[in-house]
Amino acid sequence: MPAPVLELRRLSKRFGGVAAVDGVSLALEPGRIYGLIGPNGSGKTTLFNCITGVERRDGGEVVFGGERIDGLKPWQIAQRGIGRTFQIIRVFPELTALENLLVVTRGGAEEARAHALELLRLVTLEGLQDEYAGNLSYGQQKLVEFARVLMRDPTLILLDEPAAGVNRTLLNDLLATVAGLRDAGKTVLLVEHDMKVVMGLCETVFVLDHGEKIAEGPPGAIQADERVIEAYFGR
Amino acid sequence: MLLAALAVYPAFGTGYGVRAMLQIFMWIALAGSWNIISGLTGYVSFGHVAFFGAGAYAGAILIANAGWPWVPAAAAGGVAACVLALVIGYPCLRLKGPYFAIAMLGLNEVLRALVSYFEALTGGGSGLSLPTLHATVPIYYAMAGTAAAVTLLTFLIITSRFGLRLMTIREDELAAEAMGIDTARHKLYAFLLSAAGPGIAGALAARDQGYIEPISVFPLATTITMIVMALFGGKGTVWGPVLGAVVLFVAQELVWARFPYVHQLLFGAIIVAVVLLMPRGVLGILQLKYRLPRTI
Numbered sequence: 368m369p370a371p372v373l374e375l376r377r378l379s380k381r382f383g384g385v386a387a388v389d390g391v392s393l394a395l396e397p398g399r400i401y402g403l404i405g406p407n408g409s410g411k412t413t414l415f416n417c418i419t420g421v422e423r424r425d426g427g428e429v430v431f432g433g434e435r436i437d438g439l440k441p442w443q444i445a446q447r448g449i450g451r452t453f454q455i456i457r458v459f460p461e462l463t464a465l466e467n468l469l470v471v472t473r474g475g476a477e478e479a480r481a482h483a484l485e486l487l488r489l490v491t492l493e494g495l496q497d498e499y500a501g502n503l504s505y506g507q508q509k510l511v512e513f514a515r516v517l518m519r520d521p522t523l524i525l526l527d528e529p530a531a532g533v534n535r536t537l538l539n540d541l542l543a544t545v546a547g548l549r550d551a552g553k554t555v556l557l558v559e560h561d562m563k564v565v566m567g568l569c570e571t572v573f574v575l576d577h578g579e580k581i582a583e584g585p586p587g588a589i590q591a592d593e594r595v596i597e598a599y600f601g602r
Numbered sequence: 603m604l605l606a607a608l609a610v611y612p613a614f615g616t617g618y619g620v621r622a623m624l625q626i627f628m629w630i631a632l633a634g635s636w637n638i639i640s641g642l643t644g645y646v647s648f649g650h651v652a653f654f655g656a657g658a659y660a661g662a663i664l665i666a667n668a669g670w671p672w673v674p675a676a677a678a679g680g681v682a683a684c685v686l687a688l689v690i691g692y693p694c695l696r697l698k699g700p701y702f703a704i705a706m707l708g709l710n711e712v713l714r715a716l717v718s719y720f721e722a723l724t725g726g727g728s729g730l731s732l733p734t735l736h737a738t739v740p741i742y743y744a745m746a747g748t749a750a751a752v753t754l755l756t757f758l759i760i761t762s763r764f765g766l767r768l769m770t771i772r773e774d775e776l777a778a779e780a781m782g783i784d785t786a787r788h789k790l791y792a793f794l795l796s797a798a799g800p801g802i803a804g805a806l807a808a809r810d811q812g813y814i815e816p817i818s819v820f821p822l823a824t825t826i827t828m829i830v831m832a833l834f835g836g837k838g839t840v841w842g843p844v845l846g847a848v849v850l851f852v853a854q855e856l857v858w859a860r861f862p863y864v865h866q867l868l869f870g871a872i873i874v875a876v877v878l879l880m881p882r883g884v885l886g887i888l889q890l891k892y893r894l895p896r897t898i
Binding site: 383419421440442446449450453457458459460461462466469470471472476479497499512515516519574 | 763766767769770772773774776777778779780781782783784785890893
């Protein structure tokens with residue numbers, strides 16, 4: 368088994384009396400796509416926020432590439448190679464699609480521009496590069512956000528509900544791109560409510576309920592797991 | 603041609619004309635500087651006149667007490683304002699939205715109280731007189747240079763990736779951080795750059811007027827005027843503050859001359875109209891409508 372890209376060790380986060388993330392441990396191997404599912408309020412987004420430094424964890428460790436990253440600032444974590452999208456789109460609305468990508472680059476301006484245009488082509492947004500991001504449709508904005516994540520060439524990509532609000536055609540392109548990232552050796556962790564997407568794409572699925580990891584395994588086994596069914600449908 | 607006309611103007615213009623132009627340059631420097639921090643990062647500074655006042659006092663003290671010539675004293679005014687920005691920017695730029703605005707407002711009041719208190723150095727409430735010097739024309743050029751430098755700086759920032767990153771802070775600071783942008787450092791740099799111009803302008807204005815007192819260099823009205831000028835012309839654009847400074851200064855002078863009793867009322871009405879009807883300002887609207895490049 369290769370060394371994990373990301374390892375969570377008994378990670379916890381409380382909001383007042385609520386344990387949003389409660390002692391979660393998991394490990395992600397390179398070159399794989401992982402799913403993170405669970406009912407609303409089960410702590411999925413909070414887990415993302417703890418990994419990316421948006422929220423300070425209360426206990427446990429986050430280890431990325433062999434280095435503790437809990438306690439680092441969000442921009443430091445991003446610079447180490449973790450990219451993320453948000454559940455609610457966070458493009459820069461008054462910057463153009465191209466500028467949205469250019470802000471994260473270093474190095475030569477021409478080189479960066481070429482790279483950004485290539486990524487916009489990858490997400491089928493060619494021709495819209497000079498449009499203000501705020502003028503694009505919801506689905507297109509999601510694609511801008513996705514392409515922006517790729518600008519930094521992250522080793523771990525966290526996607527928060529990539530399929531929500533994206534039409535079928537765009538979605539298939541997006542999923543093909545995610546599979547391509549995996550083939551290029553990237554690791555992907557995605558939160559998704561669309562079970563078809565999760566079951567079709569992910570090799571391993573983690574299930575959260577009330578902040579606790581209640582199951583882990585291949586999609587088929589997860590669907591049959593008693594505790595998972597109970598968490599989703601009640602007893 | 604415009605530059606040449608401005609360069610030879612003092613040789614032909616009336617005393618009033620030269621003084622009015624000097625004031626316009628000063629407002630361009632102030633509105634343009636406010637634009638660098640507030641127009642680009644969205645951190646609205648309601649105490650930007652503090653840098654003007656700090657520069658005025660630093661310059662005036664060096665001239666009156668240490669016998670410095672006014673040119674290096676003006677540069678020192680800019681440095682003093684930057685040092686002040688560094689000291690207060692570090693804690694204050696962590697505050698978001700209205701809290702930052704209020705902290706800056708408070709800073710200005712604190713500075714005014716401090717200069718009133720340290721009488722030995724600043725003359726306290728009775729003010730500080732500078733040795734007599736007739737240098738309106740050289741100061742005209744120095745102020746024009748300051749205005750030009752602030753505008754050039756704005757152009758360089760807006761057309762760079764540094765400028766784009768400042769705008770991401772305005773657009774969505776959390777997303778900017780998640781993209782690996784060190785927002786705290788970017789904000790601090792922008793804040794420092796936005797303090798230099800008012801500091802120099804303050805020292806030049808102090809030399810030009812020959813006398814300063816706490817209420818004359820720390821007035822809230824100056825902050826409000828520079829904000830309105832930048833908003834009117836178009837915040838976040840290169841030429842917006844220039845346009846706003848010219849149009850509103852001329853408008854203010856015309857209204858002042860014709861309606862001396864109600865001019866503040868009319869100016870207040872202009873402020874309300876700008877904020878309500880065109881929050882993006884003239885160039886902001888044109889930019890969005892006609893897809894103008896960021897270089898306007």
